[in-house]
Amino acid sequence: MSKSELYLDALSSTLKDAAEDVENIDKDTLKKIIFNGIKSVNSKYKAVDYQGAMHDFQLVNVIKESVERLTPREFMTVFPIRKTYDGEKWGVKDFFSTMETVNEIGMDNIIGDQSSHFLMEYDNLTVRVFLVASLNIMSNIRKFEGKPSIAEEWANKVGINTYKQYMDHTGKEYMVDNNGRSFGIKKVRPSYLKVVK
DSSP, rough: OOOHHHHHHHHHHHHHHGGGGGGGEEEEEHHHHHHHHHHHHHHHOSSSSSHHHHHHHHHHHHHHHHHTTTTTTHHHSSSSOOOOHHHHTTTSSOOHHHHHHHHHHOOTTOGGHHHHHHHHHHHOHHHHHHHHHHHHHHHHHHHHHHHHOHHHHHHHHHHHOOOEEOOOTSOOEEEETTTEEEEEEEOOOOTTTTOOO
């Protein structure tokens, strides 16, 4: 059994218990849903079909709805803030920038509809991986619907060419850009490798 399956099993049993009284779910159950849900999404591989991608998207929404019902203090007991303090120097999130967001919401106020902003500004590697996985899930849904991925759409708006790699029936690889032009891929042999005779 994979890690993702273990976390999904733990999540599904927690959700079954919580389904009896959805409006009055206790905080510990919400924390279990968030922990197992985020870990499950982080360890899952890319969905192979549209139904799988939609299932993953629904899981992400369940997690975000659970986060909405906690306070920042309660969320910190599930995923603590990373103890880095030099974010201003490097222009990245750190403990201080996370605490600014927490103080905007209020340490003991319900996160509510600010869950997306809260998660984006929260400095924890597991949460960061979850956010990237969430974006990948949304991109996959767009691809299954025949639309460009989120990154491809952004690149087209700012005038950056995107490329897709393909392989023909003989095993040769080639690239096709977003304008339909194709070109072969030449694999360069490193200079330190020599043919042995």
